[in-house]
Amino acid sequence: MQARLEDQASTVPIRLYGLRRGTVVVVTGLCVLFSIFTLAPIAWIVINSTKTQANIFQSFGFWFARPFEFFHNFSLLFQDVDGQGTYIQWMGNTALYAVLGGVGATIFAALGGYGFARFDFRGSKTTFYVVLSALLVPVTAITLPLYLVYAKVGLINSIWGMVLPSMVSPVGVYLMSSFIKVSVPRELLDAARVDGAGEIRIFLKMAVPLMVPGLVTVLLISVVGVWNNYFLPLIIFSKSNLYPITVGLGNWSNRAQNGGSTQIFPLLVIGGLVTIIPLIAIFLIVQRYWKSGMLLGSVTG
Amino acid sequence: MTDLAMSPAAIGQEGSTAGRRSPSRKQRGALVRRREQKGVWFVLPFLVMFALFLITPLGYAMYTSLYTTKLVGGTSFSGFANYTQTFQSNEFWSGVVRVVAYAAVQIPVMLVIAFFFATMFDLGIARFGRLFRTIFFIPFAVPAVVGSVMWSFLLDPASGPFTQLAHAIGFSQADYFSSTLIVPTIVVIAIWEWTGYNMMILYTALKSVPREVVEAAVLDGASVWRVVLRIKLPMVRSVIVMLVFLNVIGASQLFTEPLILSYFQPQAISNYFTPTLYIYNIGIGGQQYNLAAAAAVVLGILVVAISVVSLTFRRRGEGLL
Numbered sequence: 001m002q003a004r005l006e007d008q009a010s011t012v013p014i015r016l017y018g019l020r021r022g023t024v025v026v027v028t029g030l031c032v033l034f035s036i037f038t039l040a041p042i043a044w045i046v047i048n049s050t051k052t053q054a055n056i057f058q059s060f061g062f063w064f065a066r067p068f069e070f071f072h073n074f075s076l077l078f079q080d081v082d083g084q085g086t087y088i089q090w091m092g093n094t095a096l097y098a099v100l101g102g103v104g105a106t107i108f109a110a111l112g113g114y115g116f117a118r119f120d121f122r123g124s125k126t127t128f129y130v131v132l133s134a135l136l137v138p139v140t141a142i143t144l145p146l147y148l149v150y151a152k153v154g155l156i157n158s159i160w161g162m163v164l165p166s167m168v169s170p171v172g173v174y175l176m177s178s179f180i181k182v183s184v185p186r187e188l189l190d191a192a193r194v195d196g197a198g199e200i201r202i203f204l205k206m207a208v209p210l211m212v213p214g215l216v217t218v219l220l221i222s223v224v225g226v227w228n229n230y231f232l233p234l235i236i237f238s239k240s241n242l243y244p245i246t247v248g249l250g251n252w253s254n255r256a257q258n259g260g261s262t263q264i265f266p267l268l269v270i271g272g273l274v275t276i277i278p279l280i281a282i283f284l285i286v287q288r289y290w291k292s293g294m295l296l297g298s299v300t301g
Numbered sequence: 302m303t304d305l306a307m308s309p310a311a312i313g314q315e316g317s318t319a320g321r322r323s324p325s326r327k328q329r330g331a332l333v334r335r336r337e338q339k340g341v342w343f344v345l346p347f348l349v350m351f352a353l354f355l356i357t358p359l360g361y362a363m364y365t366s367l368y369t370t371k372l373v374g375g376t377s378f379s380g381f382a383n384y385t386q387t388f389q390s391n392e393f394w395s396g397v398v399r400v401v402a403y404a405a406v407q408i409p410v411m412l413v414i415a416f417f418f419a420t421m422f423d424l425g426i427a428r429f430g431r432l433f434r435t436i437f438f439i440p441f442a443v444p445a446v447v448g449s450v451m452w453s454f455l456l457d458p459a460s461g462p463f464t465q466l467a468h469a470i471g472f473s474q475a476d477y478f479s480s481t482l483i484v485p486t487i488v489v490i491a492i493w494e495w496t497g498y499n500m501m502i503l504y505t506a507l508k509s510v511p512r513e514v515v516e517a518a519v520l521d522g523a524s525v526w527r528v529v530l531r532i533k534l535p536m537v538r539s540v541i542v543m544l545v546f547l548n549v550i551g552a553s554q555l556f557t558e559p560l561i562l563s564y565f566q567p568q569a570i571s572n573y574f575t576p577t578l579y580i581y582n583i584g585i586g587g588q589q590y591n592l593a594a595a596a597a598v599v600l601g602i603l604v605v606a607i608s609v610v611s612l613t614f615r616r617r618g619e620g621l622l
Contacts, residue, residue: 024426030427031421040455041451044454045451056460061461061465108347111343111344112347137604141362141580141601141604147585148365148590227444276443283441283442
């Protein structure tokens with residue numbers, strides 16, 4: 001409600017522009033068209049999660065068909081239908097990787113961002129630029145080399161092979177340091193130092209409470225980044241009980257074309273639906289709190 | 302803050318002043334300098350991880366790209382042979398050209414759509430702006446794997462509803478996975494995935510343009526289009542430049558969408574469709590690790606070079622951000 005009032009307050013009333021009434025109708029119509037384009041795949045996956053494999057291909061994609069198989073399809077998510085792994089286990093893996101990777105990335109970014117933003121140690125500027133320049137390197141150019149290193153040190157098919165690199169977030173360090181520069185005043189830290197507090201104590205008791213909005217931002221970006229990651233887990237995991245959802249669904253897609261189980265298409269559809277519902281729900285809830293800086297970070301994930 | 306600009310004489314005095322009541326100016330400088338040095342301990346954990354999982358793989362890729370492994374004879378130093386092979390590979394370059402063509406269409410089209418809607422919402426010209434903004438943003442919550450699976454079904458040449466639609470309106474030969482339409486198809490999927498996100502960033506930026514500036518122009522009789530093109534657009538220029546830059550890096554990594562589409566339509570997408578698919582299929586599929594490492598290094602250098610050039614242009618433009 002408050003957000004809506006702010007919306008109106010910052011907008012010049014449209015009658016001032018002297019627009020023809022038709023303009024509003026046309027523009028709103030274009031919004032409707034783009035909404036249809038945006039929602040069509042979502043509607044399709046909801047509708048088709050209720051169908052049998054035959055009906056997914058034979059009935060019209062944007063309407064329901066008997067029999068209603070939603071609950072049967074849903075129950076398949078808890079079984080190893082194809083001998084390729086169980087969806088619910090992949091869901092658990094994804095949650096585990098996302099939480100460990102996200103929390104780790106947030107801790108390292110908080111410490112690093114604080115160090116870069118509030119200390120002028122020797123070489124701090126150069127080091128910071130080196131960290132920033134890592135944003136320019138495409139992730140895919142690092143992933144295959146990472147695999148080659150893993151092959152040497154035995155991190156293939158290890159959850160740490162997935163979790164540890166997810167903890168390295170140059171964009172998180174960048175966001176935290178910009179956030180700290182704005183919201184953790186030097187004077188406050190200096191005052192605490194005069195009082196004789198140690199640096200770790202100052203960081204934990206004074207800085208961290210002021211950094212909470214930034215920490216939440218970095219945590220969300222990192223969690224979403226791990227949740228959506230496909231390339232790294234695809235190449236480092238060959239055991240299906242380690243797959244995250246993305247690799248499991250990709251594997252089902254591959255199997256579906258090469259004579260997998262007769263129920264693999266409904267599995268793919270219901271699996272896709274169950275993957276996106278919690279994410280969409282979370283995004284809709286936190287959307288109004290998102291600032292553009294937060295959004296910017298997620299492209300590189 | 303002036304304490305930080307310390308004289309050379311202060312160096313070497315660290316520690317000698319700890320605990321004194323009123324240190325001299327020189328001594329204060331050393332104290333401050335010593336305290337600033339403690340920042341190293343805060344950045345160290347990140348830097349260790351950074352070195353292990355970013356610098357090490359890059360370094361190892363460069364090292365291993367200079368070797369060749371043969372079934373008979375093992376691994377031996379081969380200089381730039383892998384780079385020569387990458388540079389002479391038609392498959393690698395056709396992937397690069399394809400991604401450049403993809404980016405050249407996808408990024409401008411998406412940004413124009415995103416800017417149009419962001420402006421309409423910002424000016425309040427579209428009704429139900431909040432609702433539409435939320436809807437447009439939804440695909441951002443959909444992982445690329447799931448998005449690609451959905452579009453593969455929707456566009457299926459035999460049963461896809463969008464194929465049936467094309468047939469119904471007269472394009473009886475329409476096949477979204479034909480060699481002419483496959484890149485435009487991926488462009489459409491990427492537009493679906495990313496327009497709402499780019500729109501949100503532009504919308505937030507437009508919101509920060511001071512209301513008074515717009516009001517004054519409107520009262521002076523400026524038309525809507527004049528307000529948009531002469532006031533709003535220049536004020537979010539730096540954000541647009543940054544979005545171009547982020548989207549170029551994103552496009553250079555094009556991988557998930559074509560790989561998932563290729564599971565559904567193997568004939569439409571070759572193993573070397575994009576540079577990243579090339580690296581994946583050479584390295585993981587073909588186990589030619591040295592060659593794949595060389596290709597990864599080349600891809601990294603290409604993207605960094607493009608970024609540096611565009612950053613230089615941005616600086617020259619009117620550097621902001």
